[in-house]
């Protein structure tokens with residue numbers, strides 16, 4: 001299906017080198033031994049071993065790759081085919097799929113959908129509710145979606161939480177960081193743990 005162009009698609013259309021830069025950035029961080037999987041450690045703590053996990057907007061696969069290595073069944077979906085190719089090269093094992101989350105239509109029902117790294121601020125605003133609805137539809141009955149993004153990126157937290165409710169997702173826990181700091185009115189980051197309403 002054709003959708004309004006999102007911010008990431010606009011960036012890579014304007015700057016074809018952007019994807020390669022982004023891939024190199026994470027390869028460099030990994031080579032230097034930086035901790036680039038904090039979000040995935042939180043997700044790992046939410047489920048038993050062998051859970052079914054969707055990495056939504058997976059990029060070059062840093063989180064899905066880790067979650068696969070610690071024993072989960074991982075699907076990663078991203079709209080940027082260059083990033084999916086990097087995920088396949090660097091993190092073999094998960095099912096990596098090039099596609100728009102607005103078209104998400106997988107046979108799995110997931111224990112967790114993790115959507116980290118400001119993905120929801122890069123999708124086209126006209127697809128936000130549809131994407132959240134697809135998250136809801138792809139969750140197991142007890143499943144949770146964990147969505148993390150920063151303030152000042154054109155998607156106010158209150159609007160996101162309204163969209164989530166419209167899409168059939170309600171908050172279980174709101175945090176301001178992936179290391180479990182509480183969310184307050186002043187928080188500059190939101191990690192929303194959502195379940196089906």
Ligand SMILES: C[S@@+](CC[C@H](N)C(=O)[O-])C[C@H]1O[C@@H](n2cnc3c(N)ncnc32)[C@H](O)[C@@H]1O
Nearest residue numbers: 008057058059078079080100101116117122123
């Ligand atoms: C800042 S990157 C974060 C990547 C990854 N989640 C991480 O944290 O390493 C944002 C990602 O969102 C993806 N993205 C943006 N719009 C998308 C859409 N509509 N469907 C799927 N992926 C999308 C981009 O391709 C990009 O990989």
